[in-house]
Amino acid sequence: MKRYLYYPGCSLHSTSREYDLSARTVCQRLGIGLEEIPDWVCCGATPAHVTDHLLAVALPVKSLISAGKVDGRDVVTCCAACFGRLKAANQEMAEDVEIRAQVKQLLGEEYRGEVRVRHLLEVLLEDVGLQELGLRAERKISGLAVASYYGCLLVRPPKLMRFDDPERPRSMDDLMQAVGARAVGWAYNIECCGASLSLTRTEIVLRLCRDILADAKARGADCLAVACPLCQSNLDLRQAEVEKAYGVRFGLPVLYFTQLLGLALGAGLGELGLDRLLVDPIPLLRSKGLV
Amino acid sequence: MAANAVGVAFRGLSRSFPGGCTMKWQITSDDLRGDFLRQVEAESRQRILACYQCGKCSAGCPVAPEMDILPNQIIRLVQLGMKDQALASRAIWICASCATCTTRCPQEVDIARVIDALRNIAIREGRSSPEREIRVFNQVFLRNLASHGRLYEVGLIRDYNLLSGHLFKDVLKAPVMFRKGKINPFPPKVKGARELKALFQKLRPPARGGA
Numbered sequence: 462m463k464r465y466l467y468y469p470g471c472s473l474h475s476t477s478r479e480y481d482l483s484a485r486t487v488c489q490r491l492g493i494g495l496e497e498i499p500d501w502v503c504c505g506a507t508p509a510h511v512t513d514h515l516l517a518v519a520l521p522v523k524s525l526i527s528a529g530k531v532d533g534r535d536v537v538t539c540c541a542a543c544f545g546r547l548k549a550a551n552q553e554m555a556e557d558v559e560i561r562a563q564v565k566q567l568l569g570e571e572y573r574g575e576v577r578v579r580h581l582l583e584v585l586l587e588d589v590g591l592q593e594l595g596l597r598a599e600r601k602i603s604g605l606a607v608a609s610y611y612g613c614l615l616v617r618p619p620k621l622m623r624f625d626d627p628e629r630p631r632s633m634d635d636l637m638q639a640v641g642a643r644a645v646g647w648a649y650n651i652e653c654c655g656a657s658l659s660l661t662r663t664e665i666v667l668r669l670c671r672d673i674l675a676d677a678k679a680r681g682a683d684c685l686a687v688a689c690p691l692c693q694s695n696l697d698l699r700q701a702e703v704e705k706a707y708g709v710r711f712g713l714p715v716l717y718f719t720q721l722l723g724l725a726l727g728a729g730l731g732e733l734g735l736d737r738l739l740v741d742p743i744p745l746l747r748s749k750g751l752v
Numbered sequence: 753m754a755a756n757a758v759g760v761a762f763r764g765l766s767r768s769f770p771g772g773c774t775m776k777w778q779i780t781s782d783d784l785r786g787d788f789l790r791q792v793e794a795e796s797r798q799r800i801l802a803c804y805q806c807g808k809c810s811a812g813c814p815v816a817p818e819m820d821i822l823p824n825q826i827i828r829l830v831q832l833g834m835k836d837q838a839l840a841s842r843a844i845w846i847c848a849s850c851a852t853c854t855t856r857c858p859q860e861v862d863i864a865r866v867i868d869a870l871r872n873i874a875i876r877e878g879r880s881s882p883e884r885e886i887r888v889f890n891q892v893f894l895r896n897l898a899s900h901g902r903l904y905e906v907g908l909i910r911d912y913n914l915l916s917g918h919l920f921k922d923v924l925k926a927p928v929m930f931r932k933g934k935i936n937p938f939p940p941k942v943k944g945a946r947e948l949k950a951l952f953q954k955l956r957p958p959a960r961g962g963a
Contacts, residue, residue: 471903476934500944502901507849508893511871513959514795516894519951523944557797567954613850618862627855653814653850660912660921661885662846665818698925737932 463588464494466528466536468578470543470690471503476698477540477690479734483719484539484581486732490723491589491597498528498536504546507657518560519567521550525576526568535577537584539719541689542656545614547578548621580615582688582718583624586632591639599727601641604749607721608645608682609633610673612692613653627651633686633718640725649676654695663702666695670703674711683745684714686721693717697739714742724751783833792830796869802859803827809853809863819843820882823853823863830866839874845883875958888916895961898952901942906935 473481488495501524510517525547528536538544553560555574565571585594611630619627630651634644652673655666673696677685687693697715704710716738723733730752735742746752793800803824810822820842821829829838838844844867853863874881881887892911896904913921929935942948952960 471905471940474902474940475905475936476929478933500942502942502944502948503897503903505897506893506903508890509897509959510849510868512875512890512894513955514868514872516952516955516959519955520897523948523951527944567951613848613852617851618854618864651852653848653852655815656848656850657889658815658846658848658886660909661883661889661916662818665815665846665848668817669814698929737934739928739932 462492462494464496464534465579465584466531466534467495467497468501468524468528468536468538468543468547469497470538470540471506472540472690472694476694477717479737480539480690480693480717480719482732482734483717483723483728486728487585487719487723487726488581490726490728491585491594493584493589495537496531498524499531500524500527504543504550506542506546510546510549515560515563515567517546518550518553519564521547522554522564522572523568525550525574525578526570526572529572529576535579535584537579537581539581539688539717540691541580541612541614542691544578544580545622550574551576551578552621580624580688582615582632582636585722586636591635594636594722595639598640598725600725600751602637602721602725602749602751603641603643605642605721605745605751606645606681606683607637607642607686608647608677608680608684609637609650609686609718610677610692610696610715611651612687612689613651613656615688616651633688636718637686637721640722642721642725645677645680645682647676647680647682649673654692656691656695659691659695659699663699664706666699667703667706670695670699671707671709674700674703674713675709677713678711682713683749684716684721684742686716686718688718700740712740714738714740714745716742777834777837779832779834783835786833786835788833788835788838789830791873792866792869795872796862796866798862798866798869799859800827800830800861800866803831803857803861804859806858808856808858812852812856814850814852815846815848818846823847823867826867826870827861827863830870838870839877839879840882842882844870844874845881845886876956885916885918888912891915891961893961894959898949898960899945900939901945901948902940904939906937907939 505520551574655669851864
């Protein structure tokens, strides 16, 4: 059994509980052990890095120091935004002597960016492998046309993330194909959803989400697969608003890649939190004989 | 030399003025010799003079339509030492930190990080922002973190609505979110929350969500 330290992040404990649920279900079925970092704190997200660079580094480092004390296990996170902040903090601590000294003064402990931080998608592809995932799939999700949406922070900035191709990512598409789905080729897979502007400048988020959903729909997607709770919230929770604002109808379920993978691995609806999505995916899954 | 002023027209600005007129800013040699450029280069760890204004950052920016000046113009203002104009722009607050600009810059300038440095400076200097809601959101978010250690979303929305004056923002979503188990009515409990409070106290007031 492969074991990792788990950094869920705030969203997975609240608005995106189904991401946490489905990630744990998938990991359990694949023999991957997830243990939460003791006393992890929020990564600071966008408000921290916008406001104070030192704070934006110190917050993730606090959790990473806590992780480092457990043992040498890698940290795995499901949230693309947390992933970005944790990796940025690691890079600063490894390369920037001045910041490292300031953070040491703040936290009272020395840290040099040594704890490896990975996204669950990366762990599944690299440590389990597509072939193994394909073999493990009990129920191929064939017949489902999935538009994999990467958004921003999983792949950008590339020098920091070192994850997939920043302009033409394949990892999620490959994963979906490995378990039987049809990967839809589309143009908006790396366009921004507006993320943290959701509350403050909602109309910008609606415009960006309209473009993303419209392209997915036009290319024949049945649903979207996402790997970030912010992307999911904007595309799912605000989809009805988008439809109203632009006088269009999408009805596109926005599923976490872990939910789709979980279905393929034979997990039940409740274990995957599929009943928690705003755009109900059940009619679609039923029409494809998947539930 | 101080009187030797150069007028520069910024095309992007015409958007904010009905009729499409362009506005001219005066650059003086005081601006050019000031220490703003060095300050931003030091804080962002970026070589800002490497930018040759190709505009690729602006071409790919998803929120450019809502900006008053474009990302490459933000960089140009910094190059020319035009601190007040750069820090008063709406654009630096509209930036969604998606890093498309950073990814595509042929000169490897991390534009998103430069914009972060500008926002850090503006906040530290207590400058007002034309995007009031975004500032309020950031403050409320950080205060929430400082007291709970992890985000308490019910508190975040409540405080944001109260302070922004948008009292009923997304209120209609509450029942369905509650039903779907997406709202935890209670604040999170973290053991290290007190330690975290101490950390916030050591930082400058804005990092604690203060003014």
